[in-house]
Amino acid sequence: MDRCFITNKMAMSASAELSKAVKQQYMELPQGDKVQVMYVWIDGTGEGLRCKTRTLDSEPKSIEELPEWNFDGSSTYQSEGSNSDMYLIPSAMFRDPFRKDPNKLVLCEVLKYNHKPAETNLRLTCKKVMDMVENQVPWFGMEQEYTILGTDGHPFGWPNNGFPGPQGPYYCGVGSDKAYGRDIVEAHYRACLYAGVMICGTNAEVMPAQWEFQVGPCEGINMGDHLWVARFILHRVCEDFGVVASFDPKPIPGNWNGAGCHTNFSTKEMREEGGLKAIEESIERLGKRHSYHIRAYDPKGGLDNARRLTGHHETSNIHEFSAGVANRGASIRIPRTVGQEKKGYFEDRRPSANCDPYAVTEALIRTCLLSEEGDEPVDY
Numbered sequence: 001m002d003r004c005f006i007t008n009k010m011a012m013s014a015s016a017e018l019s020k021a022v023k024q025q026y027m028e029l030p031q032g033d034k035v036q037v038m039y040v041w042i043d044g045t046g047e048g049l050r051c052k053t054r055t056l057d058s059e060p061k062s063i064e065e066l067p068e069w070n071f072d073g074s075s076t077y078q079s080e081g082s083n084s085d086m087y088l089i090p091s092a093m094f095r096d097p098f099r100k101d102p103n104k105l106v107l108c109e110v111l112k113y114n115h116k117p118a119e120t121n122l123r124l125t126c127k128k129v130m131d132m133v134e135n136q137v138p139w140f141g142m143e144q145e146y147t148i149l150g151t152d153g154h155p156f157g158w159p160n161n162g163f164p165g166p167q168g169p170y171y172c173g174v175g176s177d178k179a180y181g182r183d184i185v186e187a188h189y190r191a192c193l194y195a196g197v198m199i200c201g202t203n204a205e206v207m208p209a210q211w212e213f214q215v216g217p218c219e220g221i222n223m224g225d226h227l228w229v230a231r232f233i234l235h236r237v238c239e240d241f242g243v244v245a246s247f248d249p250k251p252i253p254g255n256w257n258g259a260g261c262h263t264n265f266s267t268k269e270m271r272e273e274g275g276l277k278a279i280e281e282s283i284e285r286l287g288k289r290h291s292y293h294i295r296a297y298d299p300k301g302g303l304d305n306a307r308r309l310t311g312h313h314e315t316s317n318i319h320e321f322s323a324g325v326a327n328r329g330a331s332i333r334i335p336r337t338v339g340q341e342k343k344g345y346f347e348d349r350r351p352s353a354n355c356d357p358y359a360v361t362e363a364l365i366r367t368c369l370l371s372e373e374g375d376e377p378v379d380y
Contacts, residue, residue, distance in 0.1 A: 009160075010150045010154075010156060010157075010243070011150035011151045011152035011154065012150060012151060012241075012242035012243060013151050013239070013242040013243075015239065015242065016240070016241060016242020016243075017242070020240070027099070033057065033058060034055050034056070034057065035055070035056045035057075035058065035059045035060070035102050035103055035104065036053050036054075036055060036096070036099055036103040036104075037053065037054055037055075037056055037060065037066065037103065037104045037105075037106055038051050038052070038053045038096060038099075038103075038104070038105050038106065039051060039052055039053070039054070039069055039088050039090070039106050039108050040105060040106065040107050040108065040228075040229070040232050041071075041088055041107070041108045041109075041110050042110065042120050042121070042228065042356075043076040043077055043078060043120070044073075044076055044077025044078040044118070044119070044120055045077055045120070045299070046120040046122075046299040046356055047247065047299055047354050048076075049228070049231065049232050049235060050071070050076055051232070052071065054069065059102040059104075060093065060104060062093070063090050063091065063092070063093055063106075066090035066093065066106055067090075068087055068088060068089055068090070069087070069088040069108075070085050070086060070087050070088060071085075071086055071088060072084050072085070072086075073085070073086035073110075073112075073118075078110065078112075078118050078119075078120070079112065079113070083113055085113055086110055086111065086112060086113070086118060087110070087111040087112075087113075087115065088108040088109075088110065089108055089109040089110075089111060090106045090107075090108055091106075091107050091108055091109050091123065091225065092106070092107040092222075092225040092226075092229070093105070093106050093107075094106075094107075094195040094196050094197065094229055095194060095195050095196055096195070097190075097191035097192075097194040097195050097233065098191075098236060100194075105195060105229060105232070105233075107225055107228055107229055107232075109121050109123050109124060120356075122224075122356050122358040122359050122362070123221070123224060123225075123358050125358075125362060126221060126224060126358035126359070126361060126362040127221045128380065129362050129365050129366060129370070129380070130220035130221045130361075130362075130365065131220075132365075132370065132380065133267075133365055133369045133370070134220065136267045136268055136269065136369055137219060137267060137268040138219065138220060138265070138266070138267050138361075138364075138365060138369065139216070139217040139218065139219055139265070139266050139267075139271075139345070140216055140217065140218055140219075140223035140263060140264065140265055140357075140361050140364075141200070141214060141215065141216025141217050141218070141223075141263075141264040141345075142214070142215050142216060142223060142227050142261055142262070142263050142264070142351075142357055142360075143212055143213075143214045143260075143261060143262040143263075143264075144212060144213050144214070144215065144227065144230065144231070144247075144261050144353065145205055145210060145211070145212045145247075145259035145260055145261065145353045146210070146211060146212070146234065146245050146246060146247050146259060146353060147207070147209055147210045147211075147245075147246045147248070147251045147252075147259060148180065148181040148184060148209045148210075148211065148238070148243055148244070148245060148246075149209075149243065149244040149245075149246050149251070150243060150244070151242070151243070151244060153244075155180075155207075155208070155209040155251070155252065156180050156181045156209045156243055157180030157181065157208060157209055158180075158208065158209065164208045166255070167206050167207060167208075167255075167256065167257065170204060170205070170206060170207065170208045170210075171203075171204060171205060171206045172203050172204055173204050178204070178208070179204050180208050180209040181209060181211070181243070182204075183241065184211075184234075184237055184238060184241055184243065184245075185202055185204075185211050185213075187237045187240075187241075188202075188213065188230075188233060188234050188237045189202050189213065191233050191236075191237060192213075192230050192233055195229065195233060197215065197226050197229055197230045197233065198215055198216060198217075198218050198222070198226045199213055199214070199215055199226075199230060200214050200215065200216055200217075201213065201214040202214070205257065205259075206257040206313075206314070207252065207256045207257045210257065210259060213230065213234075215227050215230050216264065217264075220361075221358075223357055223361050224356075224357040224358040224361060227357040228357065231245075231247070246259075247259065247353040247354040248304075248353065248354065249298065249304050249305055249307060249308040249352035249353050249354060250304075250307035250308045253307075255313075256313070257313045257314065258307065258308035258313060258315065258353075259308070259352070259353035260308065260315070260349065260350075260351060260352060260353055261351040261352060261353050261354075261355050261357070261360070262347050262348065262349050262351065263347070263348045263351050263357075263360050263361070263364070264345050264346070264347045264348075265282075265345060265346060265347075265348065265361075265364050265368070266279075266344060266345035266346070267368075267369065270282075270343065270344065270345060270346075271343060271344060271345070272343060273342075273343060274342060274343065275342070275343035275344065276338065276339075276342040276343060276344075279334065279338070279344070279345070279346050282346070282367075282368035282369075283323050283332050283334075283346060285367050285368055285371065285373075286321070286323075286331075286332060286348070286367055286368065287321045287323070288373065289367050289372070289373065289374070289375075290320075290321040290331070291375060292363065292367070292374070292375050292376075292377075293348075293350060293363050293367070294318060294350065295375075296359045296360060296362075296363040297350050297351040297352060297355050297359070297360060297363070298351070298352040298354060298355050299354060299355070299356060302318065304352050304354060305318060305350070305352045306318050308352060309350065311329070314328045314329065315329070315349070316329060316330055316331040316349065316350065323346075325338075325339040326339075328349070330349065331348070331349060331350050332346055332347065332348055332349065333346065333347040333349055334346050334347075335347065348360075348364065362377075363377075366378070
């Protein structure tokens with residue numbers, strides 16, 4: 001009896017078809033005393049990452065040993081062709097999980113020709129604000145949701161001409177019919193651990209082909225540095241597998257969960273006995289500054305998040321501020337254990353998956369610790 005087999009062929013990049021075994025022969029060649037350093041930076045979209053590599057004569061032991069570099073900003077949406085040189089300022093160094101030791105990944109700030117920060121270099125002001133509150137020891141943990149797509153934008157593992165079964169069995173799911181793309185998740189997790197990224201967990205999310213990893217707790221500016229490098233590593237892992245990682249906050253319209261970047265925040269005072277009072281004071285300040293935070297929580301000033309924060313699918317309504325214990329439909333969630341122990345942290349559920357963590361963490365510090373009010377940040 002004849003059988004008809006239907007293959008569900010994903011659109012994958014041509015690069016993924018190249019032989020990784022052949023490449024490995026070359027990657028095993030000795031490199032002498034030389035070291036490859038990959039410089040990574042945020043481009044003019046505020047979401048995309050770019051990278052390029054240079055050779056150093058010896059292994060750098062600190063950021064100070066890394067030279068500044070430059071690039072053509074007219075090709076990264078960051079300058080005009082007539083004045084296109086931009087400067088890369090090394091800011092955070094990690095081990096390179098792709099080329100392995102002694103090679104490095106270096107996250108850089110971008111400065112314009114006049115040495116002023118590029119428009120999408122939000123690290124500079126974030127660092128300044130973090131330094132102002134260093135004695136309060138602010139900790140952050142960010143929960144990065146993302147969706148694995150084929151190169152045609154179709155979610156990984158979804159039927160070519162339809163949809164998978166409705167949401168329900170996929171969150172933290174196990175099995176071929178529930179978890180789509182776990183190889184990517186495992187590879188990314190191990191690569192982050194190797195690099196020195198403060199990744200602390202991962203899980204399958206509510207929508208099939210949607211996943212989450214968590215980074216933290218990180219103090220101050222480290223939160224933004226570690227999340228951006230974790231994102232870079234994810235893009236590189238997906239490149240090897242021939243698929244795409246999307247941080248779009250609502251990749252599939254309709255009755256499917258969006259993707260956020262829930263941000264957990266605490267200070268030394270909040271973590272100590274009776275810290276719930278400081279938590280409640282911060283939430284009260286946040287409630288008076290909702291529109292400022294919505295603007296800071298996605299790269300398009302709230303337009304991206306408007307597709308996600310509808311009041312459905314475990315989100316709050318973008319136009320209203322709310323807070324509650326263990327409430328996943330609120331802007332701010334206080335975990336149940338924190339309510340019981342009267343100390344700990346709170347979770348801001350509003351940031352979108354494609355947020356800039358520098359902008360998010362800076363906004364929280366400005367409102368909660370520097371007691372800023374109104375719709376505009378204070379210039380210090």
